[in-house]
Amino acid sequence: MTEFRAFHNTDPPQLLKLWHAAGLGRGAAECLSIDAFEVLIFSQPYFDPNGLIVAVEDGEAVGFVLAGFGPNEEESALDYSIGIICAVIVHPNFRRRGIGRELVLRAEEYLKSKGAMNITAGPSGLLSPYLVGLYGGTRPSGFLLSDPLAAPFFESIGYDATRSIRIYQRDLLGPKPPIKFHLVNLRRKMQLMISDDYQAPNWWWLTRLGRLETLHFELVPKTGEGAVASATVIGLDLYIPKWEERVIGLTDVFVKENERSKGYGQSLLLEIARRLQDELITKLEWHVEESNTVASHVALAVGYYQIDTGIVYQLVSR
Structure with a gap:
């Protein structure tokens, strides 16, 4: 008989085994240590043992679900009206027995008991209290299509796909994009400024991305005005055993509103690629909302x- 209970402090070794056994696809870091779970999940200031529900049979963990909440508008605290199911994992030998469905139902009950009015499945963007650095690559972007069981599972238990995120990579060892002369002119007028002392913009950024190695890039006019474009790059070292290469993720890519459509975004990405290629980085990764055609x-x-697509699901009704 399957028992369902809240997280215990003795659970991490078994949860890590479940993570590695689950077959989560290309977007899940593997060969992890318990320390990775500790730093990126259990030591979060808002981690709640009741939001990590474990399925147990004969004293062994056979599955778990991890649920949390999004941030408030100021990104200074949690907004308990926004519930997010971040992970659902069942050992392959225990699937098709309703354990996954029961875990999700219990996670929904937990989220609603805290005040959740809307529940999504698949952490993404700002709505990713957990799994930054562990699932998705650069950042969590829903459940990936390369994670083969996610879509049919959530569709079968009453969730609808509501958002899609495109996951792009660029091979720094492959052919370079063709030279565009208007970008050459921009490059002559700009310089790339790099900082490893980036000041976290808010609490929510610090609790998640602040736990990873980051560098901040700014494209700045040589005439001394402020930056026209910027981006933060994230080290993806936890993925090296899985991908067998060094990949860097780009996030918070931004161009000043009055400077858009002038080529600064392309110029920034090209300059970052040139700089990181010198550091023996083999690929860059960037996640883009499907609705962001620009x-x-x-x-x-x-x-x-x-290379992949992430899907965010919404609970329709229960």
Whole structure:
């Protein structure tokens, strides 16, 4: 008989075994240590043992679900009206017995008991209290299509796909994108500033991305004005055993509103690629909302190609 209970302090070794056994696809870091779970999940200031529900049979963990909440508008605290199911994992030998469905139902009950009015499945963007650095690559972007069981599972238990995120990579060892002369002119007028002392913009950024190695890049006019474009890059060292190469993720890519459509975004991405290529980085990764057609166009224009898709699901009714 399956028992369902809240997280115990003795659970991490078994949860880590479940993570590695689950077959989560290319977007899940593997060969992890318990320390990775400790730093990126259990030591979060808002971690609640009741939000990590474990399925147990004969004293062994056979599955778990991890649920949390999004941030408030100021990104200074949790907003308990926004519930997110971040992970659902069942050992392959115990699937098709209703354990996954029961875990999700119990996670929904937990989220609603805290005040959740809306519940999504698949951490993404700002709505990712957990799994930053562990699932998705650069950042969690829903459940990936390369995670083969996620879509049919959530669709079968009353969730609808509501958002899609395109995951792009660029091979720094492959052919370079064609030279565009208007970008050459921009490059002559700009310089790339790099900082490893980036000041976290808010509490929510610090609790998640602040736990990873980051560098901040700014494209700045040589005439001394403020930055026209910026991005933060994230080290993805936890993925090296899985991907067998060094990949860096780009996030918070931003161009000043009055400077858009002038090529600064493309120029920034090209300059970052040039700089990181010197550091023996083999690939860059960038996640773009499917609705952001401008960013997708920029990615393709500077040599990125789509390798995966993330899907966010919404609970329709229960």
